[in-house]
Amino acid sequence: MMDETMALDALPGGDQSVFGALPQGLRDCLGHAVRVVLVANNPAITAADFQALNIGADDVVVSFNTCIKATLLSEQSVNVFVHGYNAPDAYFFGLPYGPDVQRLFAQASERCFSMLVGCAAPMCPLPGVAMYWDRIPLPPLWNYPVDRPGGKRYVGPTTGFNALVLLDWLRGHAGYTYQLMTLGFSNEAGKLWGGHAWDYERDWLQKSDVIVVPLQPRRWWQKLFRQK
Structure with missing residues (x-):
């Protein structure tokens, strides 16, 4: 069972307000949302995976860092772009935005929001931007594993896990009623960097009531192509 206790003076960020960091516009959108899809x-x-969700105006779609699937996003939904902070080099992954994300902000700025997580250096708050210091004081994040096999240390939660735990917590503590879903959190492709505790994050997801949407089956020739 996951440890729910938190020593809030053990890490920076323990005094920040989890709900208070959200801009009012994003609070309102989450309040009207039927689904939040990460x-x-x-x-x-694929485009077929995304289209199968039938995303509409009452949905909030959450993307991360470089947002490699930005071409699939629509201005009809609310779009939230979450960016993790690279402390050693002092920049946020995925910023500045690419042309596909800029297009969405230009077409529907009132339905597009930015969220910065893992902040570890002094910076000024920006209007309409949610900003969270490292570490967000929620038990699954605060009690994240420290030591990994081989003696090295984990750098902390992934950008996606920060957002997932936050959005799950909001359902139980801010009166939101949206259905929380994930797409692509199912290990079909991509690389898993060793600096994160992936087993810990997967275990939390499996034990939660978050809906994990499986990707559609691939044809045999598609699987062969991806192996090359």
Whole structure:
């Protein structure tokens, strides 16, 4: 069973307000949302996988860092772009935005939001941007594993896990009623960097009531092509 206790003075960020960091516009959109769908940076996701979700105006779609599936996104839904902080080099993954994300902001700026997680250096808050310091004081994030096999240390939660735990917590503590779903969190492709505790994150997801949407079956020749 996951440890629910938190020593809030053990890490930076323990005094931040989880709900208070959200801009009012995003709070309102989450309050009206029927579904919140987190889309992984998984190369195996196809247009057919995304279209099968039938994303509409009452849905919130959450993308991460470089947002490699930005071409599939629509201005009809609410779009949230979450970016993790690279502390050693002092930049956020995926910023500045590429042309596909810029297009969405230009077409529907009132339905597009940015979220910065893992902040570890002094910076000014920006209007309409959710900003979270490292570490967000929620038990699955606060009690994230430290030591990995071989003696090295984990750098902390992935950008996606930060957002997933946060959005799950909001359902139980802020009165939101949306259905929480993930697409591409199913290991069909991509690389898993060793600096994150992937087994820990997968175990949390499996034990939660978050809906993991499987990707559609591939034809035999598609599987062969991906192996090359």
